[in-house]
Amino acid sequence: MxxxxxxxxxxxxxxxxxxxxxxxxxxxxxxxxxxxxxxxxxxxxxxxxxxxxxxxxxxxxxxxxxxxxxxxxxxxxxxxxDYELPEIELLPDEALVLGLAARAWRYASLGEAAANALFKLRSAGVPVDGEAAPGLTPAMRTDEPAFGPVWQAVRDRRPIRFDYRKPGQAEVERREIEPWGIVNLRGHWYVAGHDRVRGSRRVFRLGRIRGEVSVLRTGPGVVVPEGVDLRSVVAGHRAEPERAATVRVRTGAAHELRRGALRVVAGEREGSDGWDTLTLPYTDTPDLVRRVASFGSRAAVVEPQDARAAIRAHLAATAERQGAEPDGGGAPPGGAPSAPARGPRSADQLRRLLMLVPYALGRDVRVPEVAAHFGLSEKQVVSDLSLLWMCGLPGYTPGDLIDVDLDAARETGEIIIGNAEALAQPLRLTADEAASLVVGLSLLEALPEAEGLEGSALKRVGEKLRSAAGAAVASLADAVQVRVETDEGVAETQRRCADALESGQRLHLRYLSGYRDQVTERDVDPMGLVVQDGHRFLEGYCHLRGDVRLFRLDRVLDLVVLPYAAEVPEGVGRRDLSSGVLQRSERDVLVTLDLEPSARWVTEDYVCESVAERSGGGVRATLRTPVPEWVLRLVLRLGPECRVVAPAALAEEAAAEAGRALAHYTLDGEGAGARSAR
Structure with missing residues (x-):
């Protein structure tokens, strides 16, 4: 059928x-x-x-x-x-950035739309190359299940209804909003719009939407207020620190606290041991408690006193929680059931044929190339061609039908199509295709190579795409924005990495490992730059580890360009980022955690092997990690909101470390942290 x-x-x-x-x-x-x-x-x-x-x-x-x-x-x-793609002429620098823009969606839900857009443009003779500038890897991810329906609602200007759970809140709330647009900020997607129930502007993180998103197809459409700045609306959603705490940290430890401190005063040293004093900004006491508690016995709050009392209670509850017996709230989760396989869809096949005909006319096109682009077998491509051979103008005589050389396709892989003038021009870009490219262009602003192009190639190609796609697509592109935040220090590090990449020189990094709370010295041969999940990375061959590694640029404490050439070992290639920046291995440790409803954000922020619902709104999550010490810090941060189910040794260590940290706080305030402040 x-x-x-x-x-x-x-x-x-x-x-x-x-x-x-x-x-x-x-x-x-x-x-x-x-x-x-x-x-x-x-x-x-x-x-x-x-x-x-x-x-x-x-x-x-x-x-x-x-x-x-x-x-x-x-x-x-x-x-x-209305059908045919308007003529687009691109200069070489414009073609380069357009190929990069499409690559940004390669591992995301709009990857197919972006790839099809490039296919149509190449059919029209536009020289775009999705593999150009291999040293650069802009990438966006859309792992949130809500992204697809929210994108469609924004595209179609329709209201949506969904269940939403706020951080720290056990119960979900029903929301109905008129979405104005979606924004990627710090690696997370947010939808901003008018909340019909509360009658005011609201911002919702897509990862906190529970269940399905209902797109309301009846009633009036959404009208976006004139002049609304989506980036400012979402960025303004966060609170700014208003208070400062005095915190003592062990020498060579708690580097994340040190980096966020307003002031660091070195203390006396006893060999390699000692305490330093930080002035740490914070918004509220629970947030401060979680941040300091995550470093266990290597950090202690000195002032204010209400924070000292709060962290003492937090650590005591942590030690008690890890020793508790399982509550039977959930069985160890198994793998999620796989979705049923989907057969070939008529809509997909029709779309392929309408793109293939103009692409093949007058070009040397081969079956393997088409199969690779559409993710098909070569047998399926030949099947598509055999269907095309049966179509044509009414009358359907040999002179009316499209001519396809099926023997050449089967024997040599060559695709030869004739008598197809009716389909000779490529179909214009759909809203999703054009918007995916326009939005991808905004991500390129985070790349150092784009700094000289922002006012030229990026702007020019964006205007040409909007003109070719029409007003509706331009409106959708404006409603989906990406914001990669950085400070001048990270931008300077990125520029120096880009210079070393271009000149082929080795780098020496002083690097903070976020997993291990450890600073190491690394010699790195740069291989490329990556922008993904709201962060910027240097990808290179690390001589310390003897393998390719990704280094977050905001964790590079110092960088020196060495006066000799980079030498990546033969056969070593760049990483496959289809599963994200985090590379998992069979050697990783599986850790199972019982999380209270207020700690469900862990399943939103970190990749989990599996997640199972528990009674009372909690979940049982299993994570895979190469560094169990990192999970220990996470457990200390969560406190009574989390219990380690497995492995048992990690649960015991969490309870013991909470006890060691608790020794800094005595009932009379004369613990080690207080004495060291004198």
Whole structure:
């Protein structure tokens, strides 16, 4: 059925593109091959209405006009002006950044849309290359299940309804909002809009949406207020620190606290041991308690006194929680059930054929190339070509049908298509395709190589895309924004890495490992730059580890460009980032945690092997990590909100470390942390 449906719809497209007047439904039924199988008038009407709807969903603009001047009956045609991709001329620097923009979505839900956009542009003779500038890797991820329906709602200007759980809140709340747009900030996606229930502007993190998002298709559409700045709305959603605490930290430890401190005063040393004093900004006491507690016995709050009392209670509860017996709230989770396999869809096949014909005409195109682009087997590509061979203009004689050399496709892999003038021009970009490229361009602003292009190539290609795609696409692109925040220090580090990459020189890094709370010295041969999940990375061959590593630039404490050439070992290549920056291994330790409802954010911020619901709104999460010490810090941070289920040795160490940290706080305030402040 799917193959016959694709054949019928392709014949309909060819017919409506070739007619000079609007054809009535009965004329289409009588002339377009495939509609004769409708057994009745009502069956034909249902079939024709479905075909029209699906063609429009694929971006094919079917016009409605007068088909019969006498009866006034409606007729249909496809205007070539609306169907065909307008001519786009790109300079070499514009083609480069456009290829990079498409690459930004390679591992995200809009990856297919971006890749298809490049395919259509190449069909029109635009010289874009999705593999250009291999040293640069802009990348966005859309792991949140809510991203797809929220994107569609923003695109179609429709309200949405969903259940939402605030941080630290056990119960979910039903929300109904009019979405103005979505923004990626610090690696997370947010939707901003008007909350109908509360009657005011609100911002929601997509990772905290629970269950399905309902797009409300009835009623008035969404009207975005003029002049609204989505980035400012989302960025303003966070609170700024208003208070300062005095915190003591062990020498060579608690580096994240040191980096966020307003002031660091070195204390006396006893060999390699000692305490330093930090002035640490914070917003509220619970946040300060979690940050300091994560470093266990290597950090202690001196002032204010309410924070000292709060962290003492936090650590005591942590030690008690790790010693508690399992509450039976959830069974160890297994793998999530896999989705049922989906067979070939008629809409996908039709879209491929409409892109393939203009791409193959006049070009040397091979079956393996097309199979690789669409993720198909070569056998499926040949099957597509055999279907194309059965389509053409009404009449369907040999002179009307599209000519395909199937023998060449099967024997040599060459794709030879003729007599297909009706489909010679590529279909214009859909809203998703064009918007994916325009949004991807905004991510390039975070790359050092784009600094000289922001006012030229980036701007020029963005304007050309918007012009070619139309006002609706430009509006969608404005409603989806990416913001990669950084400070001048990180920007300077990135510029120096880019210079070393271009000149082929080795780098020496003094690097803070976020996993281990440890500073190491590294010699690194740079291989590329990556922007992903709101962070910037240097990718290179690390001589300390003897392998390729990714280094977050905001954790590079010092960088020296060495006066000799980088030498990446033969056969060593760049990492596959399809699963994200975090590289997992079978050697990693599996850690299972019972999380209270207020700690569910762990499953949003970190990659989990599995997550199972527990009674009371909590979850049981299993994480894979190469550094169990990192999970220990996470457990200390969460305190009574978390219990280590496995391994048992980690639970015992968490309780013991909480006890060692608790020794800094005595009931009379004379613990080690207090004495060291004198």
């Amino acid at each position: 799917s193959r016959r449906k694709t054949e019928r719809q392709l014949n309909l497209v060819i017919c409506l593109l070739s007619t000079r007047r609007h054809l009535t439904a009965q004329e289409i039924r009588a002339t377009v091959y495939g509609y004769a199988e409708a057994e009745s008038e009502s069956a034909f009407k249902r079939m024709f209405e479905r075909d029209k709807r699906e063609l429009r969903d694929n971006g094919i603009p079917i016009q409605v006009g007068t088909g019969d001047a006498v009866s006034g009956e409606e007729g249909y045609r496809i205007s070539r002006t």
